[in-house]
Amino acid sequence: xxxxxxxxxxxxxxxxxxxxxxxxxxxxxxxxxxxxxxxxxxxxxxxxxxxxxxxxxxxxxxxxxxxxxxxxxxxxxxxxxxxxxxxxxxxxxxxxxxxxxxxxxxxxxxxxxxxxxxxxxxxxxxxxxxxxxxxxxxxxxxxxxxxxxxxxxxxxxxxxxxxxxxxxxxxxxxxxxxxxxxxxxxxxxxxxxxxxxxxxxxxxxxxxxxxxxxxxxxxxxxxxxxx
Amino acid sequence: xxxxxxxxxxxxxxxxxxxxxxxxxxxxxxxxxxxxxxxxxxxxxxxxxxxxxxxxxxxxxxxxxxxxxxxxxxxxxxxxxxxxxxxxxxxxxxxxxxxxxxxxxxxxxxxxxxxxxxxxxxxxxxxxxxxxxxxxxxxxxxxxxxxxxxxxxxxxxxxxxxxxxxxxxxxxxxxxxxxxxxxxxxxxxxxxxxxxxxxxxxxxxxxxxxxxxxxxxxxxxxxxxxx
Amino acid sequence: xxxxxxxxxxxxxxxxxxxxxxxxxxxxxxxxxxxxxxxxxxxxxxxxxxxxxxxxxxxxxxxxxxxxxxxxxxxxxxxxxxxxxxxxxxxxxxxxxxxxxxxxxxxxxxxxxxxxxxxxxxxxxxxxxxxxxxxxxxxxxxxxxxxxxxxxxxxxxxxxxxxxxxxxxxxxxxxxxxxxxxxxxxxxxxxxxxxxxxxxxxxxxxxxxxxxxxxxxxxxxxxxxxx
Amino acid sequence: xxxxxxxxxxxxxxxxxxxxxxxxxxxxxxxxxxxxxxxxxxxxxxxxxxxxxxxxxxxxxxxxxxxxxxxxxxxxxxxxxxxxxxxxxxxxxxxxxxxxxxxxxxxxxxxxxxxxxxxxxxxxxxxxxxxxxxxxxxxxxxxxxxxxxxxxxxxxxxxxxxxxxxxxxxxxxxxxxxxxxxxxxxxxxxxxxxxxxxxxxxxxxxxxxxxxxxxxxxxxxxxxxxx
DNA sequence: AATGAATGAGGGTTCATTCAT
DNA sequence: AATGAATGAACCCTCATTCAT
Numbered sequence: 001x002x003x004x005x006x007x008x009x010x011x012x013x014x015x016x017x018x019x020x021x022x023x024x025x026x027x028x029x030x031x032x033x034x035x036x037x038x039x040x041x042x043x044x045x046x047x048x049x050x051x052x053x054x055x056x057x058x059x060x061x062x063x064x065x066x067x068x069x070x071x072x073x074x075x076x077x078x079x080x081x082x083x084x085x086x087x088x089x090x091x092x093x094x095x096x097x098x099x100x101x102x103x104x105x106x107x108x109x110x111x112x113x114x115x116x117x118x119x120x121x122x123x124x125x126x127x128x129x130x131x132x133x134x135x136x137x138x139x140x141x142x143x144x145x146x147x148x149x150x151x152x153x154x155x156x157x158x159x160x161x162x163x164x165x166x167x168x169x170x171x172x173x174x175x176x177x178x179x180x181x182x183x184x185x186x187x188x189x190x191x192x193x194x195x196x197x198x199x200x201x202x203x204x205x206x207x208x209x210x211x212x213x214x215x216x217x218x219x220x221x222x223x224x225x226x227x
Numbered sequence: 228x229x230x231x232x233x234x235x236x237x238x239x240x241x242x243x244x245x246x247x248x249x250x251x252x253x254x255x256x257x258x259x260x261x262x263x264x265x266x267x268x269x270x271x272x273x274x275x276x277x278x279x280x281x282x283x284x285x286x287x288x289x290x291x292x293x294x295x296x297x298x299x300x301x302x303x304x305x306x307x308x309x310x311x312x313x314x315x316x317x318x319x320x321x322x323x324x325x326x327x328x329x330x331x332x333x334x335x336x337x338x339x340x341x342x343x344x345x346x347x348x349x350x351x352x353x354x355x356x357x358x359x360x361x362x363x364x365x366x367x368x369x370x371x372x373x374x375x376x377x378x379x380x381x382x383x384x385x386x387x388x389x390x391x392x393x394x395x396x397x398x399x400x401x402x403x404x405x406x407x408x409x410x411x412x413x414x415x416x417x418x419x420x421x422x423x424x425x426x427x428x429x430x431x432x433x434x435x436x437x438x439x440x441x442x443x444x445x446x447x448x449x450x451x452x453x454x
Numbered sequence: 455x456x457x458x459x460x461x462x463x464x465x466x467x468x469x470x471x472x473x474x475x476x477x478x479x480x481x482x483x484x485x486x487x488x489x490x491x492x493x494x495x496x497x498x499x500x501x502x503x504x505x506x507x508x509x510x511x512x513x514x515x516x517x518x519x520x521x522x523x524x525x526x527x528x529x530x531x532x533x534x535x536x537x538x539x540x541x542x543x544x545x546x547x548x549x550x551x552x553x554x555x556x557x558x559x560x561x562x563x564x565x566x567x568x569x570x571x572x573x574x575x576x577x578x579x580x581x582x583x584x585x586x587x588x589x590x591x592x593x594x595x596x597x598x599x600x601x602x603x604x605x606x607x608x609x610x611x612x613x614x615x616x617x618x619x620x621x622x623x624x625x626x627x628x629x630x631x632x633x634x635x636x637x638x639x640x641x642x643x644x645x646x647x648x649x650x651x652x653x654x655x656x657x658x659x660x661x662x663x664x665x666x667x668x669x670x671x672x673x674x675x676x677x678x679x680x681x
Numbered sequence: 682x683x684x685x686x687x688x689x690x691x692x693x694x695x696x697x698x699x700x701x702x703x704x705x706x707x708x709x710x711x712x713x714x715x716x717x718x719x720x721x722x723x724x725x726x727x728x729x730x731x732x733x734x735x736x737x738x739x740x741x742x743x744x745x746x747x748x749x750x751x752x753x754x755x756x757x758x759x760x761x762x763x764x765x766x767x768x769x770x771x772x773x774x775x776x777x778x779x780x781x782x783x784x785x786x787x788x789x790x791x792x793x794x795x796x797x798x799x800x801x802x803x804x805x806x807x808x809x810x811x812x813x814x815x816x817x818x819x820x821x822x823x824x825x826x827x828x829x830x831x832x833x834x835x836x837x838x839x840x841x842x843x844x845x846x847x848x849x850x851x852x853x854x855x856x857x858x859x860x861x862x863x864x865x866x867x868x869x870x871x872x873x874x875x876x877x878x879x880x881x882x883x884x885x886x887x888x889x890x891x892x893x894x895x896x897x898x899x900x901x902x903x904x905x906x907x908x
Numbered sequence: 909a910a911t912g913a914a915t916g917a918g919g920g921t922t923c924a925t926t927c928a929t
Numbered sequence: 930a931a932t933g934a935a936t937g938a939a940c941c942c943t944c945a946t947t948c949a950t
Binding site: 035036037047048051056057 | 922923924925926927
């Protein structure tokens with residue numbers, strides 16, 4: 001019946017409202033300092049109702065993160081769709097990640113906050129599953145492009161596309177994290193401009209995984225030499 | 228007289244006992260989940276006594292981290308002392324970090340846990356100072372070697388040694404963190420051996436920052452091709 | 455519906471139960487020495503529940519005091535209602551305060567304990583407000599009668615009714631406090647019967663603020679000469 | 682021997698140093714918030730040593746109060762010595778108390794703080810004794826003057842001098858306490874100038890206990906009419 | 909006499925989660 | 930479905946006092 005469907009729709013909508021409220025609170029306070037009371041109040045629902053839709057605070061946290069993952073995926077997807085060549089797709093992917101960092105800093109932080117926490121005990125298996133699917137999707141997109149780059153002879157045959165993805169993502173991530181919360185430290189204590197470092201790091205790694213042909217095409221795109 | 232000295236020694240020893248007890252508890256539970264009660268019990272002292280030696284839980288946490296920093300520095304220092312050439316010193320430094328990761332995983336985790344936390348509010352200024360000195364010492368050692376590498380023509384003149392250090396450390400760190408808490412995930416979901424990725428990443432980056440001369444010398448040392 | 459009203463009633467009842475439990479504990483131990491554990495136990499509720507109804511220990515303390523204020527107001531109000539003339543209302547007011555002291559010694563103590571404490575830091579603004587209203591109500595009643603006395607020519611035109619109230623209340627209070635906690639001291643060390651002193655003090659002050667007409671009427675009521 | 686005497690002197694001096702340090706700390710923090718650690722540090726002695734000279738924190742508090750009592754007595758004594766007549770001695774006594782309030786507010790507060798506390802459990806019997814002697818001395822002085830006033834026909838025969846003292850002291854005290862911590866409240870909420878009230882209260886009571894002869898003499902001294 | 913290290917009981921407040929309605 | 934009252938365990942830090950040296 002339509003009744004059933006309407007119910008389902010309303011239920012889904014309610015889930016979204018809760019996530020939106022939680023997003024606001026988690027962004028402001030962080031996982032530890034946010035309280036279910038605050039979230040319930042922000043959602044204009046009772047605390048009990050929140051638990052009807054999400055099994056725990058940590059589940060809710062992951063739900064918020066999944067929104068972030070979706071945003072990131074969409075940014076990637078849109079960007080890639082626009083780029084005419086594999087090389088450009090590759091480059092625009094890297095840019096998109098920096099863009100995501102710039103535009104959605106709070107989601108970026110959530111991703112990495114969770115990495116260093118051993119608090120995954122309260123997460124329900126279902127939510128963990130969903131969360132991993134979201135991440136997988138992003139991952140597949142990136143690896144796909146790299147694989148294509150190898151096939152087209154832009155990237156080295158002797159390096160596995162997935163490994164390349166890990167290396168690139170990993171280095172970029174790490175530097176973005178530093179930029180996020182210790183930009184001033186690097187700047188003032190050591191005189192290092194981390195944004196410059198990030199550009200260099202990306203260049204170094206890209207060139208390192210490229211073939212001669214790839215590098216040639218690459219340099220036609222970017223006029224910026226390594227230093 | 229000796230009386231005073233003995234007292235001092237005993238006091239220092241007591242501080243150590245407390246740090247040891249705290250180390251055990253923090254390793255098991257993490258900063259948040261460790262309680263001062265547990266630490267006091269592990270130290271076989273009253274809770275009040277702990278506060279006689281350390282001003283807060285966070286101070287105590289930093290004290291534990293300083294032990295880790297010292298271990299890392301000593302490993303670096305010993306390693307570097309053994310290496311006959313700048314290139315070897317550079318290589319052995321990277322190896323030492325991996326060794327530190329392998330041997331002292333818990334300290335490694337503490338370092339990165341603290342990065343994503345802005346909970347340093349209860350830290351006493353003295354302890355913060357000491358802690359920074361420990362970190363600085365390690366950093367200076369690494370940058371010193373890179374600088375030497377540039378001077379000797381092994382490393383590119385156009386890249387700042389401190390920046391090189393950031394890039395290398397950052398990429399390595401990021402991968403080690405993945406290895407630490409998601410090794411199995413990469414292995415089984417994606418078939419990626421992260422330790423291999425780490426080796427490749429290191430190689431890629433090292434070669435990327437080297438001069439031709441450096442690379443030549445480097446390849447004589449490592450027989451392992453990039454893939 | 456009735457459901458909502460019943461809930462409200464139960465909630466109000468619960469608040470009362472808590473105040474009653476708190477009253478018992480605060481009377482026995484005082485603000486400092488009473489613990490929320492004791493209060494919770496006395497109320498047969500969990501500590502968390504107490505905080506659901508009162509925001510802090512100090513709020514709860516004020517809630518108890520407000521009961522005291524209400525009792526005092528009601529005593530005043532009843533007494534005044536019975537008295538046929540302004541003079542009698544004035545006299546019965548003074549008697550009522552002594553009666554309050556005799557019957558509700560513990561509340562009396564609370565009032566004066568709070569005066570010497572500047573510990574109102576944890577008090578919620580709402581509770582502070584309510585508390586002040588309670589006190590104001592009592593005050594207005596007393597000043598109203600004195601004002602009436604002036605208007606009727608019983609009390610001196612040259613003394614402000616509010617000031618009279620302060621003087622009378624202040625002197626009475628001070629002596630009652632002495633009676634409360636040092637009656638025996640005055641009795642045995644100095645042979646002074648403080649209750650007699652209080653009667654004299656009241657007489658002296660009343661006569662001092664009266665007009666001739668007032669004094670004449672007054673003496674017709676009290677047969678007790680000053681000594 | 683001189684040795685013994687010197688020791689005694691040193692001991693007494695040490696006691697004084699400790700009281701001075703405690704005075705400073707108690708004035709700043711109050712009884713509850715002052716800690717023995719602070720006092721020991723202020724005295725430049727170890728905490729253990731403090732306990733060698735005073736049995737408890739509360740004993741020390743009383744020791745500080747005794748200094749206050751002595752100051753008050755000396756002020757009274759000096760003032761009385763200067764006054765040529767009994768009436769003037771009586772008036773100057775009242776002024777001296779206000780002066781004490783003005784100059785030594787902290788001691789004044791201590792006196793009244795202790796009244797409302799049931800914390801006398803830790804006070805040693807000896808200290809309690811000493812403390813009472815100090816208060817007694819002040820009291821005897823005041824009552825002596827009043828008695829003299831009765832003998833000289835200034836004050837009413839039908840009122841006991843000790844009772845008069847209680848009434849006067851009690852009323853004054855009570856108003857001073859209000860001035861101390863609620864001056865602004867009376868001023869702004871009710872438009873009452875408590876210092877004016879205090880003057881009036883004193884006048885009213887003095888006149889009330891005087892004979893005709895006394896009042897005549899009194900009015901020659903003060904030109905200030907009751908309102 | 910003097911020290912100061914050690915104690916250990918305490919205490920107000922928070923909050924994720926549950927469950928009767 | 931929705932509520933929101935109730936729970937109760939948890940937790941860091943304090944401090945007067947003692948006592949071995």
